[in-house]
Amino acid sequence: MAQMSIEVRPLTVELAPAFRSAISSTFGYDADLEDPGAAAHFEALFELDRMFPVFDGNEVVATGGDFGFQMAVPGEQQLSTSGLTIVTVRPTHTRQGALTMMMREHFARARERGEPLSALWASEFPIYGRFGYGPSGSLKEIRIDARQAGRGGREEGVTVRLVDVDEAKKLLPGIYAAIQPTRPGMYIRSGAWWEHRHFRDPEKHRGGASALRFAVAEAKGEPVGYVFYRQKASWDQLTEGEIHIREMMPVTDAAYRALWHFIVGIDLFPIVKYWNNPVDDPLEFLFHDGRAIRTKASDALWTRLVDVPAALRARRYSGDGAVTIHVADSFCDWNDGSYRIEVDDGAATCERVTSAPEVVMPASTLGALYMGGRNARALARVGLLEGDAGAIGKLDTLFRSYPAPWCPEIF
Numbered sequence: 471m472a473q474m475s476i477e478v479r480p481l482t483v484e485l486a487p488a489f490r491s492a493i494s495s496t497f498g499y500d501a502d503l504e505d506p507g508a509a510a511h512f513e514a515l516f517e518l519d520r521m522f523p524v525f526d527g528n529e530v531v532a533t534g535g536d537f538g539f540q541m542a543v544p545g546e547q548q549l550s551t552s553g554l555t556i557v558t559v560r561p562t563h564t565r566q567g568a569l570t571m572m573m574r575e576h577f578a579r580a581r582e583r584g585e586p587l588s589a590l591w592a593s594e595f596p597i598y599g600r601f602g603y604g605p606s607g608s609l610k611e612i613r614i615d616a617r618q619a620g621r622g623g624r625e626e627g628v629t630v631r632l633v634d635v636d637e638a639k640k641l642l643p644g645i646y647a648a649i650q651p652t653r654p655g656m657y658i659r660s661g662a663w664w665e666h667r668h669f670r671d672p673e674k675h676r677g678g679a680s681a682l683r684f685a686v687a688e689a690k691g692e693p694v695g696y697v698f699y700r701q702k703a704s705w706d707q708l709t710e711g712e713i714h715i716r717e718m719m720p721v722t723d724a725a726y727r728a729l730w731h732f733i734v735g736i737d738l739f740p741i742v743k744y745w746n747n748p749v750d751d752p753l754e755f756l757f758h759d760g761r762a763i764r765t766k767a768s769d770a771l772w773t774r775l776v777d778v779p780a781a782l783r784a785r786r787y788s789g790d791g792a793v794t795i796h797v798a799d800s801f802c803d804w805n806d807g808s809y810r811i812e813v814d815d816g817a818a819t820c821e822r823v824t825s826a827p828e829v830v831m832p833a834s835t836l837g838a839l840y841m842g843g844r845n846a847r848a849l850a851r852v853g854l855l856e857g858d859a860g861a862i863g864k865l866d867t868l869f870r871s872y873p874a875p876w877c878p879e880i881f
């Protein structure tokens with residue numbers, strides 16, 4: 471058999487169907503190449519010059535690309551972030567370096583574009599650590615039995631109103647935009663993103679449940695939160711229906727309480743499921759019986775510093791102090807070295823130094839710590855960083871932030 475030779479080449483309009491077909495066949499669904507709506511959907515979301523297909527001759531054998539996000543990082547800062555997406559390698563071409571080739575391309579492009587951070591959701595935990603990513607955001611998948619939790623709670627001063635999709639299109643983006651800067655891991659959504667990622671609701675995406683329902687919380691006539699969800703009726707057991715929450719976004723604490731009381735109070739639908747509740751969510755305290763909430767935790771957002779000093783300067787820290795770290799980074803070797811981080815009133819300078827580091831870590835550990843949701847002392851316990859206990863404690867204090875990083879959607 472001839473030696474296989476693969477290379478990254480630009481994606482053209484003509485090749486877009488082959489590219490879409492390669493993505494779908496590896497992920498196990500069928501790209502609807504005859505449907506102009508599906509093609510328009512692809513074009514609206516993916517920028518051709520941000521895609522990096524891998525070819526074997528004329529065949530697309532691997533796919534990858536990225537989104538240009540403005541992502542919130544700790545301290546309500548926005549950082550240009552490259553969101554890695556649609557990574558697939560055809561089963562005929564796996565374990566021959568196609569992913570490694572795409573990762574090099576992705577980081578080179580992010581660096582050229584001035585995007586100091588890369589982020590992704592991983593299909594499998596073991597894939598991305600070798601490329602310098604660490605799991606920085608987590609999620610809690612929850613299932614509530616509303617009958618056990620306790621229904622009937624009310625929140626004075628907040629009303630919840632069901633709206634149709636046209637009104638949802640007017641109200642939801644503004645509510646989301648009010649929350650986005652405050653939560654590391656959330657990014658700014660464009661109009662096209664809203665339309666194609668959230669309001670587009672083809673029947674084949676519903677999994678046997680209803681169309682999307684939208685509820686908006688209002689205080690003094692102003693929108694202060696939303697939830698959107700599907701209903702899954704149980705026809706043989708009418709009182710066992712399910713609510714599947716897609717996204718819950720309360721701006722205020724009162725809206726948070728009002729939206730949860732609303733969602734657990736829907737008659738005939740006592741089983742409430744949310745695939746992606748934030749890990750720091752205190753929901754068990756809201757109800758009479760917190761054990762009515764069953765929880766499964768999982769890694770969610772993964773991050774990787776493409777430009778270490780730029781990313782470290784971009785976020786805010788807790789308090790004051792200084793620490794010298796060494797980052798071992800053989801994949802993005804421009805980062806490899808020691809850095810002095812000096813924090814004054816939450817803002818940091820970060821310079822490359824030659825002095826002895828206090829804490830040593832691989833790029834993937836820094837990726838896990840960066841968003842503020844990980845405990846450096848806990849990571850030291852499993853050998854993900856090394857140094858004296860005092861310096862690790864200081865690093866921990868500086869880097870941790872509230873609220874916990876959380877990304878509301880898979881991209």
Ligand SMILES: CC(C)(COP(=O)(O)OP(=O)(O)OC[C@H]1O[C@@H](n2cnc3c(N)ncnc32)[C@H](O)[C@@H]1OP(=O)(O)O)[C@@H](O)C(=O)NCCC(=O)NCCS
Pocket residue numbers: 496497556557558559560563564565566567568569570571591592593594596597600
């Ligand atoms: C995961 C996937 C993209 C890997 O692509 P690939 O081209 O085979 O990866 P590479 O050949 O560049 O492998 C690079 C290294 O990662 C390792 N690796 C690759 N996939 C891995 C996996 N799923 N689990 C553990 N290690 C993996 C390889 O063994 C190799 O290690 P080595 O350098 O020590 O030899 C591919 O298997 C795939 O398309 N899977 C299905 C779709 C998917 O899960 N995509 C990811 C979406 S987030």
